[in-house]
Amino acid sequence: xxxxxxxxxxxxxxxxxxxxxxxxxxxxxxxxxxxxxxxxxxxxxxxxxxxxxxxxxxxxxxxxxxxxxxxxxxxxxxxxxxxxxxxxxxxxxxxxxxxxxxxxxxxxxxxxxxxxxxxxxxxxxxxxxxxxxxxxxxxxxxxxxxxxxxxxxxxxxxxxxxxxxxxxxxxxxxxxxxxxxxxxxxxxxxxxxxxxxxxxxxxxxxxxxxxxxxxxxxxxxxxxxxxxxxxxxxxxxxxxxxxxxxxxxxxxxxxxxxxxxxxxxxxxxxxxxxxxxxxxxxxxxxxxxxxxxxxxxxxxxxxxxxxxxxxxxxxxxxxxxxxxxxxxxxxxxxxxxxxxxxxxxxxxxxxxxxxxxxxxxxxxxxxxxxxxxxxxxxx
Amino acid sequence: xxxxxxxxxxxxxxxxxxxxxxxxxxxxxxxxxxxxxxxxxxxxxxxxxxxxxxxxxxxxxxxxxxxxxxxxxxxxxxxxxxxxxxxxxxxxxxxxxxxxxxxxxxxxxxxxxxxxxxxxxxxxxxxxxxxxxxxxxxxxxxxxxxxxxxxxxxxxxxxxxxxxxxxxxxxxxxxxxxxxxxxxxxxxxxxxxxxxxxxxxxxxxxxxxxxxxxxxxxxxxxxxxxxxxxxxxxxxxxxxxxxxxxxxxxxxxxxxxxxxxx
Numbered sequence: 001x002x003x004x005x006x007x008x009x010x011x012x013x014x015x016x017x018x019x020x021x022x023x024x025x026x027x028x029x030x031x032x033x034x035x036x037x038x039x040x041x042x043x044x045x046x047x048x049x050x051x052x053x054x055x056x057x058x059x060x061x062x063x064x065x066x067x068x069x070x071x072x073x074x075x076x077x078x079x080x081x082x083x084x085x086x087x088x089x090x091x092x093x094x095x096x097x098x099x100x101x102x103x104x105x106x107x108x109x110x111x112x113x114x115x116x117x118x119x120x121x122x123x124x125x126x127x128x129x130x131x132x133x134x135x136x137x138x139x140x141x142x143x144x145x146x147x148x149x150x151x152x153x154x155x156x157x158x159x160x161x162x163x164x165x166x167x168x169x170x171x172x173x174x175x176x177x178x179x180x181x182x183x184x185x186x187x188x189x190x191x192x193x194x195x196x197x198x199x200x201x202x203x204x205x206x207x208x209x210x211x212x213x214x215x216x217x218x219x220x221x222x223x224x225x226x227x228x229x230x231x232x233x234x235x236x237x238x239x240x241x242x243x244x245x246x247x248x249x250x251x252x253x254x255x256x257x258x259x260x261x262x263x264x265x266x267x268x269x270x271x272x273x274x275x276x277x278x279x280x281x282x283x284x285x286x287x288x289x290x291x292x293x294x295x296x297x298x299x300x301x302x303x304x305x306x307x308x309x310x311x312x313x314x315x316x317x318x319x320x321x322x323x324x325x326x327x328x329x330x331x332x333x334x335x336x337x338x339x340x341x342x343x344x345x346x347x348x349x350x351x352x353x354x355x356x357x358x359x360x361x362x363x364x365x366x367x368x369x370x371x372x373x374x375x376x377x378x379x
Numbered sequence: 380x381x382x383x384x385x386x387x388x389x390x391x392x393x394x395x396x397x398x399x400x401x402x403x404x405x406x407x408x409x410x411x412x413x414x415x416x417x418x419x420x421x422x423x424x425x426x427x428x429x430x431x432x433x434x435x436x437x438x439x440x441x442x443x444x445x446x447x448x449x450x451x452x453x454x455x456x457x458x459x460x461x462x463x464x465x466x467x468x469x470x471x472x473x474x475x476x477x478x479x480x481x482x483x484x485x486x487x488x489x490x491x492x493x494x495x496x497x498x499x500x501x502x503x504x505x506x507x508x509x510x511x512x513x514x515x516x517x518x519x520x521x522x523x524x525x526x527x528x529x530x531x532x533x534x535x536x537x538x539x540x541x542x543x544x545x546x547x548x549x550x551x552x553x554x555x556x557x558x559x560x561x562x563x564x565x566x567x568x569x570x571x572x573x574x575x576x577x578x579x580x581x582x583x584x585x586x587x588x589x590x591x592x593x594x595x596x597x598x599x600x601x602x603x604x605x606x607x608x609x610x611x612x613x614x615x616x617x618x619x620x621x622x623x624x625x626x627x628x629x630x631x632x633x634x635x636x637x638x639x640x641x
Binding site: 251252254255257258260261262264265267268269270271272310311314315316372 | 456458460489
């Protein structure tokens with residue numbers, strides 16, 4: 001039996017009056033202005049293509065975009081006229097720049113996805129792998145493997161340890177911040193920051209006291225977040241983690257939506273919240289761990305991108321997740337171009353640049369939350 | 380799907396050493412609207428939480444059509460039972476239509492899109508609470524009363540045969556209080572609803588359970604339950620109860636302390 005059917009009373013005069021009031025309110029700006037989902041995805045797709053091209057073209061040797069496409073098409077096996085470029089250029093584009101640009105895209109997309117899902121899972125708009133200390137946990141895991149030289153899992157040891165570090169940190173921060181079934185923004189961010197501070201201190205201590213002095217300096221640079229020096233053969237793991245993340249999260253978009261309604265309401269709409277959250281925590285830690293092992297802890301991508309794309313597509317995860325992934329890829333590829341070229345030939349760690357954008361964004365978001373809560377009369 | 384029967388059998392709920400609800404039994408017959416009333420902290424919300432499967436009883440059980448609610452998968456139960464809870468959602472820019480559409484989730488498989496039927500149910504749920512005009516607005520920007528109506532619409536979109544509501548008339552102005560309770564009254568579903576306002580409870584509910592300190596202090600038809608003596612015992616207030624000439628329902632008038640002394 002359909003509950004709402006047959007229950008609708010004919011609108012009374014008063015009801016029509018309030019309907020009119022609503023329409024007026026809409027004109028006053030209460031109706032969210034949104035882009036269509038398809039348009040947003042198309043725009044982001046074009047931006048991604050453009051930023052990837054720019055990423056391959058930019059550097060000490062400038063390669064014009066037309067040539068970049070020629071080289072890529074040629075490498076992908078597309079026929080065409082004989083190459084009109086030198087072997088050196090091909091090597092620069094395909095072996096030096098392409099892995100780096102792709103890692104940037106993969107990392108940006110992955111962090112944005114993780115941030116989106118985390119914000120729903122802990123029901124807090126300020127959640128993000130870096131702010132919650134999860135990236136620091138992953139760093140510590142990876143650095144421990146490096147310093148102590150334990151590599152039980154062979155080449156994936158770094159990623160496995162980073163995953164373990166990420167998961168433990170996420171659980172620690174989550175349980176610390178949660179009291180009486182509720183998490184306030186303040187407690188969440190504070191426990192994230194405190195845990196991150198301790199973990200970073202331990203990481204630095206390990207690196208400063210290790211015997212392997214020279215390599216340690218390279219690792220110290222990696223802890224600032226950077227995409228330099230990546231090879232093709234270190235791309236498959238982050239790529240696989242991203243793919244897994246996208247597929248699982250898109251399948252779970254509806255349950256993620258339910259969490260926006262609150263835990264109790266989500267339960268009454270058929271979601272086993274505790275089980276869902278623990279599975280998601282494992283997935284998010286896995287993606288974060290692998291990405292941090294590959295690119296270092298890169299701050300705030302997971303905070304900014306979800307909020308930016310929500311302005312265009314609204315809050316439904318079926319639309320936010322793909323848009324955030326594309327947006328994250330564009331953002332990090334572009335930021336990395338800036339990191340390489342602003343002070344060329346010196347390189348800025350890309351994590352430093354994302355933090356420069358992300359800090360102010362965080363403050364703005366915090367103010368917005370405070371304003372909204374005041375508007376709503378919530379303390 | 381016909382209306383569902385609800386049995387709460389000797390349920391005890393504790394928080395630490397403290398009893399929230401002790402040995403409460405109640406039943407709601409198919410199609411009945413039953414009210415839970417009682418002072419703040421008397422255990423209404425806790426009892427409802429046990430019914431909609433958020434608080435697991437420490438003793439006793441909640442049966443939905445004879446089956447222990449806790450033995451059912453969460454999703455299965457959500458196709459029968461919908462709830463309006465007192466827990467505000469987060470700020471994530473969902474439109475009202477999207478919020479109401481959430482109610483369809485227990486009926487969807489993971490990758491199903493929204494069908495025309497889903498959209499129709501969402502529209503008629505919004506119609507039922509006089510909120511069609513709100514459909515495209517952002518949920519976070521609504522007033523308290525508007526939100527409450529939307530949350531009720533979401534529960535309706537779930538097509539439940541059993542509804543549990545925790546003070547659904549909170550934040551509503553008088554007209555919308557009457558409208559919302561009228562909607563619940565006309566539903567072909569079984570309804571258990573916690574209410575503050577005794578006169579509304581008296582008019583709209585078939586039977587009432589009065590809770591005090593986590594126990595059932597009285598139960599029966601509004602006319603049986605709402606007596607000056609019980610109101611004094613449970614709420615500690617003086618009141619007069621008369622049958623309203625036009626509604627035929629008991630009408631409670633609370634007497635200020637001065638009148639009580641006089």
